[in-house]
Amino acid sequence: MDLFKEQVNRLFEPATFIGLSTVGFFMLVYSRRVWSTTSFWVGNVVLTLFFGLSALDPNFNKVITKPDNIPILIMVYTAWWTLWLSMNQAITNDQRMELGLPPDEQEDSGKKVWAWPDLVYTELLAMLLVGGLLVIWSIFLKAPLEEPANIADSPNPSKAPWYFLGLQEMLVYYDPWLAGVVFPGLIVVGLMAIPFIDFNPLGNGYFTFRARKFAITWFLFGYIVLWVVLIFLGTFLRGPNWNFYGPYEYWDPHKLEALVNINLSEYFWIKWFQQPLPSNWMIREIPGFVATLAYFSVVGFVLTKTYLKQMHQQMTTIRYGILMTLFLSMMALPLKMLLRWFFDLKYVIAIPEYFFNI
Amino acid sequence: MTDSRQSPPTSPTAAPTRRAENILGAEGLSGLRGKTSRRGFFPWLGLAWVSITAGFAMLAGVSLRFLFPNVLFEPPSTFKAGFPSEYEVGAVDERFKSKFGVWIVRDEATLFALSTICTHLGCTPNWLGGEQKFKCPCHGSGFYIDGMNFEGPAPRPLERYKIYVADDGQVVVDKNSKYQWEKGQWDNPESFVSMA
Ligand code: FES
Numbered sequence: 001m002d003l004f005k006e007q008v009n010r011l012f013e014p015a016t017f018i019g020l021s022t023v024g025f026f027m028l029v030y031s032r033r034v035w036s037t038t039s040f041w042v043g044n045v046v047l048t049l050f051f052g053l054s055a056l057d058p059n060f061n062k063v064i065t066k067p068d069n070i071p072i073l074i075m076v077y078t079a080w081w082t083l084w085l086s087m088n089q090a091i092t093n094d095q096r097m098e099l100g101l102p103p104d105e106q107e108d109s110g111k112k113v114w115a116w117p118d119l120v121y122t123e124l125l126a127m128l129l130v131g132g133l134l135v136i137w138s139i140f141l142k143a144p145l146e147e148p149a150n151i152a153d154s155p156n157p158s159k160a161p162w163y164f165l166g167l168q169e170m171l172v173y174y175d176p177w178l179a180g181v182v183f184p185g186l187i188v189v190g191l192m193a194i195p196f197i198d199f200n201p202l203g204n205g206y207f208t209f210r211a212r213k214f215a216i217t218w219f220l221f222g223y224i225v226l227w228v229v230l231i232f233l234g235t236f237l238r239g240p241n242w243n244f245y246g247p248y249e250y251w252d253p254h255k256l257e258a259l260v261n262i263n264l265s266e267y268f269w270i271k272w273f274q275q276p277l278p279s280n281w282m283i284r285e286i287p288g289f290v291a292t293l294a295y296f297s298v299v300g301f302v303l304t305k306t307y308l309k310q311m312h313q314q315m316t317t318i319r320y321g322i323l324m325t326l327f328l329s330m331m332a333l334p335l336k337m338l339l340r341w342f343f344d345l346k347y348v349i350a351i352p353e354y355f356f357n358i
Numbered sequence: 359m360t361d362s363r364q365s366p367p368t369s370p371t372a373a374p375t376r377r378a379e380n381i382l383g384a385e386g387l388s389g390l391r392g393k394t395s396r397r398g399f400f401p402w403l404g405l406a407w408v409s410i411t412a413g414f415a416m417l418a419g420v421s422l423r424f425l426f427p428n429v430l431f432e433p434p435s436t437f438k439a440g441f442p443s444e445y446e447v448g449a450v451d452e453r454f455k456s457k458f459g460v461w462i463v464r465d466e467a468t469l470f471a472l473s474t475i476c477t478h479l480g481c482t483p484n485w486l487g488g489e490q491k492f493k494c495p496c497h498g499s500g501f502y503i504d505g506m507n508f509e510g511p512a513p514r515p516l517e518r519y520k521i522y523v524a525d526d527g528q529v530v531v532d533k534n535s536k537y538q539w540e541k542g543q544w545d546n547p548e549s550f551v552s553m554a
């Protein structure tokens with residue numbers, strides 16, 4: 001049993017866990033058969049078995065029964081439900097359209113119901129149900145209030161509210177102004193920009209996957225892998241000192257983990273060229289500047305010739321440029337994670353003199 | 359609808375018109391309409407604009423002033439920290455952490471004061487004696503005993519404060535000046551007390 005638990009703990013290490021989630025995510029999205037009703041229930045049973053059986057483990061139990069963590073449990077299920085629902089309808093529609101039928105939604109769209117009483121009653125019922133649920137919730141699960149704040153004593157681990165744990169995980173890999181200001185801003189601005197970048201009318205008013213592979217895949221990647229999975233990781237797998245703890249591992253505040261990491265400039269000058277770091281930061285950070293520029297320009301350009309060839313032809317250069325900037329900024333997070341995990345890279349560009357680090 | 363400019367409405371709305379007359383003089387509303395030309399309107403608009411802006415500016419000023427309270431209940435930024443001989447080599451003194459936000463560290467040759475503010479996002483790290491490192495609970499940055507960052511996201515070492523021995527032989531830490539490694543300020547003799 002212990003051996004088994006240890007194996008599971010391993011599986012949940014950040015690199016493996018995020019890696020497996022990514023692979024799993026693409027397998028799910030690209031296999032049509034997964035989105036049947038049976039698999040909906042299979043998914044729910046698997047989740048319930050995992051949480052239910054794991055709850056027998058005292059360490060996991062402690063984490064999962066914390067009142068703050070209940071919403072994440074709910075989130076895991078609802079994320080699966082909403083994902084399944086939209087994908088299921090999309091696949092159904094794709095199959096219908098292959099047969100030359102109109103999308104499923106068209107049949108519904110002709111029907112009308114009364115706002116009063118149909119809609120208002122539904123809303124009233126929903127209100128009462130949710131209200132009652134919240135009352136019960138607040139009685140049985142106490143708000144996790146702590147002692148008055150003290151600057152000199154950060155709780156260990158210090159966790160953001162659960163919906164920000166994805167951002168907090170991002171802060172492990174990036175400088176605060178990037179992970180705390182620029183990226184969250186880009187997420188909001190980028191989401192708002194979608195309707196202005198994406199003029200494709202396919203999928204307006206109905207679900208489809210085949211016609212919108214790029215848009216749906218990468219939107220869902222950002223949402224599922226870079227948001228939901230990171231919240232899960234931050235909630236259940238990060239313990240004291242923001243160290244990683246497997247689901248069945250005791251949260252030992254003295255757990256030792258070697259996380260030594262160094263900057264790209266140190267790799268470049270010291271390791272590869274056996275030289276001391278140049279004292280002028282502009283020269284010192286040249287490899288970082290080149291790498292960052294190359295990432296944004298070369299990758300964007302290569303994609304126009306390969307993966308996004310068709311899309312690029314249908315877009316103006318400016319629109320494609322904006323899309324690429326947003327897309328590559330998003331992909332910068334998993335990329336930086338990989339670099340940190342496998343090369344112990346701290347920052348690509350590191351100019352602590354001016355608080356500028358990427 | 360008749361032209362109300364020439365003939366003010368009769369009985370049903372007579373009362374409001376009379377009140378308007380009291381304010382605007384004998385000619386009432388129609389008099390005002392006659393006098394205010396399109397051109398004459400702009401100075402009034404300008405005045406209104408200026409006064410609203412002035413009002414908002416004052417509000418902003420007051421709110422800004424609010425950020426600088428007259429009295430601050432903060433511990434003094436300069437404090438005495440006992441005699442240099444009290445400090446053991448290789449030990450991190452945590453006595454001043456909760457009140458002043460300072461660790462005093464003694465190594466072979468020097469005594470220095472480290473700030474307890476993580477250089478990543480400002481949480482307060484903990485000193486883990488067993489592992490000989492400061493470890494931040496927020497995103498896992500780690501610092502060696504001398505304050506150098508070596509793991510996690512912190513981009514630069516912990517800052518040091520001014521430290522010196524006063525005339526009475528006691529160590530004084532002055533948090534008003536800080537010394538940053540990346541600016542080469544740790545060589546500054548004010549950033550440590552020589553114990554050699
Ligand atoms: S604040 Fe210390 S690691 Fe982020």
